[in-house]
Amino acid sequence: MDPASRALMQTLPLGVRDTYAARSEHSNVPISTLVHRRNGRRSREEQAQRQQYLNREEEKALVQFLLLMSNLGHPVRIKFIRLLAYSIARQRSTKTQPIKPPGKNWPKAFAERHPELQARKVKSIDWKRHENNVYGKIVEWFDIIGQVLQDPAVLPENVYNMDETGVMLSMLGSVKVLVGKDDRRNYRGGGVKRTMITAVECVSADGRALLPLIVWPASTHRSNWTTHETPGWHYAHSENGYNDSKINLEWLTRVFDPQTRARANGKPRVLICDGFGSHETLEILEFCLTNNIILCRLPSHTSHKLQPCDVGPFAPLKTAYRDQVERLNRGGIDIVGKEHFTYLYSPARDTALTKRNIRAGWAATGLYPFNPERVLKDIPRPPVEVIFPEATLASTSAADIVLQTPITPVTPVTAEALTSLHNVIKQDTNVPDETRGRIQKLANAAQISFAERALLKDRNRFLFKINNEAKARRSTRSIVLGKAKVMSFEDLEEAKVRRAEKDKAVAQKGQRGRKRKEPALEVLPPSNKVARTGGVIASDNSPATSWKIPVAKMY
Template sequence: MDKASRALAQSVPPSLSDSYRARADRSGVAHTTLHHRARGRRSIEEKAQSQQYLAPYEEVALVRFLLQLSDLGQPVRIKYIRFLAFCVTGQRSEADRPLKPPGKNWTRGFEKRHPETQARRVKALDWSRHEKNTYWKITHWFEVIGRVLKDPAISKENVYNMDETGVMLSMLGTVKVLVGKDDMRDYRGARVKRTLITAIECISGDGRYLDPMIIWPAATHRSNWTTFPTPGWQYACSDTGYTDSYISLQWLQRIFDPATKKQARGKPRVLICDGFGTHETLEVLEFCFANNVLLCRLPSHTSHKLQPCDVAVFSPLKAAYREQVERLERGGVNTIGKEHFTSLYSPAREKAFTSKNIIAGFAASGLFPFNPDRVLRSMPKPLADLTIPKADEVNVEACRENEVPQTPVTPVTLVLSTRQANETCRGTCTN
């Protein structure tokens, strides 16, 4: 509401004049402006709204989205904002939809219209230095995610955690064996393929899990790698076997959105993931904004404490996969290849991704039920929080007159004093 509208809306006591001139004198607004506004003339701001790229309610939605990402430690770059604005207009009818994003100076006016936002330059901070603030990062995480989860529109079944896990085909590790008494070797012969395959997994707050996306370390996919029946699974390839920005977007479009959209029934979906850079691309942000998905990024180096997948699911998954590998080796297969992976990983998933494990993961992460102390109580507080007594607060008693200070008793002084007592006793007995 502008100044003139506020002046007209104010109630006037009976003792004061209610004329336009009297209201103008009290508010500092020209009486002609009040006169025209009372007869329906729009303010300059209201006239400009019809010429703006986004409608007021669309700008409010965009501001809320940007502030939420900022609170979660994932502020959006300035150059991305106008493309997100273009994404907002995709919800309009085709006749009202613009053909291209707003101009490069649009973001500057957007910032002026919303004083709750500001542009700021931030510098990259090395993770080794950033790690020193882990306790405060986790505390801030619970402050932000607590506000998200308390929203009445957010329900437990619409809160998801997505994470990638790398699985070594042969699961290289130590095992307990029986050998000869004089055999000092700490290794065993094996035909080993050091091939790492990545699986993108996703679980929900009510104990469900989605189909995985398997990423092969290859340029192209071969049909003999997927002869084992895995309905619903999706596959991708990358040179390194790790996820990238394209695969992250493909996972959202091919697995997450189709599997969760009907369950959400138009309500917001919360997707908790780690701080890996592939989740922060413009395409991912546009997709999440257009489909009412709130992307919540975990603080760096905290996934072992805050990520339900890491806390309670991936460890039994690796153990179950190792059992499957050992079963295959007992059957005479010494070399595990990509063609064996799906037949080993599928039963391991069924054993590890139980409703009990998933719910336990969200509970141990302090999310459901919401309990930050579940995580913080196992972490040492920073040294700045430890209270060190001042010099004047410590009571140091002075020695009394003619009193010899005593050396504190330690194992060494105790032995020496015992030896001296024995020698004194021996000398007394001799005399």
């Protein structure tokens, strides 16, 4: 509300005559402004709002909707905000001109008018890893791992985290370059090799990195893959280049244990790893139990928050490796093969796996120093269920109840009708100024409700459409339609019809079929054959001795 409107609504002190001059003196608003406002002239702020695509209350409703969708894990893209604004404006029936969507620059101006909103880039993440679904798991993890790390026998130098990371041989990213002002090309030449090589890394809480194990995507080892000297490294191979239970056991016995046993000196070693199935085989558990290794498994779908390797050194490691590929590319080598990997990965490890980066990963996951709030502060807590007390009826006598006929006014069902009713009330001179302020607040709340209803109706319509499409997919049975290499849509539709007719014919044939009569049991004539029962030979005419299976007695 502008200052002139507030000045007209405020109450003057006792003994002061209600004049424009008195109100101007108490509010420091010019008399001419008060006169114009009383006669219905709008303020500059209100005139500017009338030129906006949405009014103030409708924009408030849109802001609340955007914040709600963001809290639910489904933030709205900026390109779709124009459609939401159009949905709100469409529920206002205008007779002068048809409603059109706002301009392409409207979302930017809308964000500038509301500082509680911020435009940013977000990446897609598995819904199971979203903060709304992992809060309870993370709290339980810190309760368990806290008891392990607070043991006086467990030292930071004996706490390790192991994880695998996939390194693509050659995939250059986007970089900033200096070129000629007339050069319009937005690309550069470079070889692409999408072969993925797995590196098994292990870091300690005091900032050390163990020597790695490299898994080649191959069935054999080749001599030209290890021309660069890497003493102490280990190499394995698998068909897909991924780690498996056998390789993981070899890493535990030939890499982890020899490099950590002497430093532990008989004290327990803690090994934190993710919940991948190959990390928890029976052989691995037996080896850990025998060698005083405490194996701690992270909760599912929480490694992006709790794994020190993922949070700390792996991102700098990938960046350093790409820098090495860039360096090799500048030297004239376009295609990077397996024979180049150790030559590139070794200096990248030296650059990225520093004590600072490793300890930063442990600190960011809240383990060393132990601080669960370091992780939990960025995760919204799940909503607490509110339990409302049961309503109690006040004891009233029948004489106190007076039945009255309610007077139901005409309720506005559109924003335009609400605005018309509000204008009629404002033109009524018998309405006190204090009541006008309350009516204005009520009108603002009603406009917000109308805007929220429009957004929710549009959202429900969209979800209804998606649900109907999903019904069609779920109701279609997966059957074989053909074995041709290429089939058109029309061929597939014809195959569906033929298959449906065939299934219908088979079903009808099964209903018309008769059941066969079971043949009568034949009565065999008595025979004189002998039967062996419990080692006693008896004929059919003689009484048979009962035979029992011998049972071993338990003492």
